[in-house]
Amino acid sequence: MSTVVELLADDEDAKVPEHLKGAFAVLGRGIKESPELRTGLGFTVIVSLGVTVASLVTPVLVQQIFDKGFAPTFNARFVYGRCAAAFLLVVLAFVAARAAGRRLVRASENALMHLRVRTFRHIHALSIAEQSEEKRGVFVARVTADVDALQEFMEWGGVAWIISGAQAIGALLLMLFYSWQLATAIVLLLIPLLIVVWSMQARLSAAFNAARTRVGEMLSEVSESVMGAAVVRAYGLDEQTHDKVEHAISERYKAEVLAHFRAATFWPMSSIFYAVALSTVIVLGSVYGRSWGLTFGRVSAFLFLADVFLHVFTDLPEIYSETQTAIAGWRKILAVLDLDIEVVEPANGVALPRGALSVEAEDVRFAYREGAEVLHGITLSVPAGRHVAIVGETGCGKTTFAKLMSRLADPLAGRIVIGGVDLRDVQSDSRRTRIRMVPQDGFLFDSTVRENVRYGRPAATDPEVEASFVELGLSDWVAGLPEGLATPVGERGEALSVGERQLVALARAQIGDPGLLILDEATSAVDPATERRITEALRRLSAGRTVITIAHRLSTAEGAQRVFVFDAGRLVQEGTHGELVIAGGRYAALYRSWLGNVRDADAAGADEGEGEPARTQT
Amino acid sequence: MTQETRGGEGRGLFIRGMRLVVAYVRMHPRPFLVSVAGSLVFAVSSVLLTTALGRATDQVLRPSFNGPVPAGSIWLAVLALMTFGVGRALGIMFRRYYSGVAGERVMATLRNRVADRYRDLQLQYHRETPTGELLAHMEADVKAAVDVFWPVPFATGVIAMTLLAMGSLLHADPWLALIGLILFPSLALMNRSFAKRMEEPARRAQEDIGEVSAVAHESIDGALVVKTLGREDAETERLAVKARALRDDRVRGGYVRATFEAGLDALPTLATALLLAVGSWRVAAGAITVGELIGFVALFGLLSWPMRFIGWILAELPRAVVGYARLEEVFRTSVTLNPPAHPEELPAGPLGIEVLGVRHLYDGVPILDGVTFDVRPMESVAIVGPTGVGKSTLAQLLVRLADPDQGRVLVGGVDVRDADTIALRHDVSIVFQESFLFATTVRENIALDADVAEADVVRSAMIASADRFIRELPQGYDTVVGERGYTLSGGQRQRVALARALVRAPRVLILDDATSSVDPTVEADILAALRRELSTTLIVVAYRLSTIRLADRVIFLENGVVKATGPHEDLLARAPGYAAIIHAYERGERGER
Known part of the structure; x- marks a missing residue:
């Protein structure tokens, strides 16, 4: 599934920074960013040039044997000597080519590895302002598919330019040496070949691109049909959906067949040009050979030289497209590497004081990159040890504000002061x-429960990890796990339920002994038993600490010592729950609609305490 | 002993692979046969081209250095060369195009068969199989299964060409044939050994890249946590370990390739040098002509290139067999929801529901164990019970997304197994907790291909408290949502899904925790609107008190059976299990600290 999303996300990310537009600029920068490629590059180039000589062995040998080996009678020593020399040369070329090939692989893979790791590190260094949900797939693609797009170029395409160039020049020089007239004829033949090859190549790659698009569309259609299987069945869309999938399969078939057709007409071209070249050499050689002062051997050599020479140019489109792929990959990767790291750690940082931490926000403004301002000057103050809640509708900026408090990004203007710093x-x-944000999804890494808690303080010992659960009153839950603290949590923690992931996240917060807790409250319901555990663990975790809760339930606000009401990026109200309800306005409106919702529960008298203010108000 | 077993396995694999090829040929014989014919034309033309080249050398080029040759023989030589050159080109064209058509047709056929299965299989199959796997059957498995098929015509041509070449070498001179006898098999063997030695590193590299991508995915998805915990460097090291493993395996494979690439370049030239040495001796001895020798040198040149690829076919065999085996599994999975032989119509008017002694197994364990209750027409009922009690399963049985192992479900007095499934699902709408939206406009997502008036779409959206936010979207109701389009929040998606059910004016509406992600304040509005505007039989699977409140009556499930039923307050008083659950919900909602 993710692959489809990446495929699509990649297409859309067409915004290219100005300095990465030129192909040569990108290529140059790309190679500069990978110094691993350069060590020993000279050796590879020299060897490759040497290997070029091996490709000219056949024509030279033919010329030598037929011009000198039989003149006038068969000169066995000469012929066998030349053949043996050729044999030896080719063996040498093999040894050298093998060594150069191995170096190239080593250097390229090293370069790819470093580039991958460096890009990944850079992505993690970017502020949260860059980390939108849609961008994640793109970032993953940068360190996987895009880096891999460079592989073929580094290991083959880049050097192929050099080798092909050397081969073309070598063959041309040899042809000129044997006969400038025939050489001219072959070069003239090259012109129509190049025109045909390049024009067909453009159509061919267009057809391949179209086919790739159809593959993407087919996969989207299939993934919709399977991911939406429940809706498809429940709403009787079985046939329509199936028809759509079949249609997508058939569209893809058509596009692929067209690409096959274009490829099928493209490749045989070189065969026709081969026959034309042979005919040209035979005709010119037999009609003018003698008058141009050529020998039989030289003309025969052309029968093989022409092949070497023309072959270089039929290979070019592939090398070219490989280079294009690499440039596209580099462009995307460099664009990420060129994103500034906005959150810069201070050179001589100050440590936060012990105990609960106060929080002050002074006229804080913030905008995500390429977006409008989402916080328009927030000023608020929370004394140390206070438990407060921030409420507001989805999109009011309360979650963004929470991210700024843990410095996942810096405000564009204004400042945040914590514990006086x-x-x-x-x-x-x-x-x-000291500042610990607990995100609502309780994201865990594919490891054990113990390791996930230890992430909260890497130096923590096993007993300390265990203690953090005990302190939160969760020892019975840990005891119930199949392998206790060593229980694997699975990818993204999916082996645990949503609520259980929250518990681990709370223990992870506890072990750091934070002075400021920022809780992003979960919206989805969890089963009652876990809910009870979470509530109790939260109570213990909060004790003696400053707690700012991003509240999705008004009941949480009800229990807070102070409530801040956000609306469209502004702080519109603050006060205690009671004050705000009486004051009317935004909060009172939210509260009234929520109240209608749970009234019966209170009426049934099924609860103890704490619901009081609500009831007096009705 | 192990050697033998492996040999046996290899042969088995080979036979199974060949059987696959035969099966594919049978599927679409015509393009395949045209392709093979093209390939044979190519083989014959190639050999004839080099023969013509030899003749032209002997009869035109060489004599021309002793005196003028008649123009007629020159043109004849050109005619021959061009004829076979074009013949070769046509051969390649037909072979390539028709093998493409044959392969694509086989793939399309297999894909359609997979699509048929995806349509016919029960929902349970889709729930239990990860999406990635379902997509892999459609793409990667089909591709792997057919990859062995493409090169068959090509291989046929190469084999024919090799045989023809050997024939013409033998015909000319046994000594030259000996060189061919050395070169061709050694190229094929080299290929085979290359493919074999590449298998392991290639497979490992494939796994490595999967792991790199898994780490990158996980880590970037969890960026928030990575940053709050300051684990950037640790995460980078985690990726670096995988990236290094990938590099090492790729380098290993690259070393093998470097050797073989260089070898494949060198071998034909070595053979040519040998051919020229031996050939010159044979020319001197008068056994062959100069032209024949030149023709053979050219033939070696033409043959060495395709010989490179023949080893790959054998390398594809295991992958193909495995890929097809995975597809067969999909084809074999049984369909258990049989359509009714004589579909019955549901009666007109409001519909009631009866559930009679329903028992349903999950992984062999009964989760519903004799559930019996009924819902009167126009009544609204909440189904409540602890997690895992089978509430969602029960909801699915009501619209026949699965059949119970025992017992019956009647809608409007008709057993759902006898009802026309499409009609049943039109009259009985279910809304799930996970609200799936299609990658199309909001309007389409609500209307779902049905012919619905614009006003109804808007009205449904209003009841579902979705109208306001939809109008604020970039293109309102025409905004494309889902995979490529605008992303809605979980609560917004649920509201669109609810509108989708409402617009069909169902006679029974089943909400399976369908508003769980909606802000509680908005949920209150929705529930109020449902109460006010809806005239339908309503069944809600509820986790929130607010939702339970909506119902006239509660059906309390525990341990696979209906423990109690009655109004909410009654149950609170007389069913202790129920009261416990409600109190827990309440605490959750009140966010008690």
């Missing part, structure tokens, strides 16, 4: 343990 001056280690 400007967040930009805080030491990175201190920030990461």
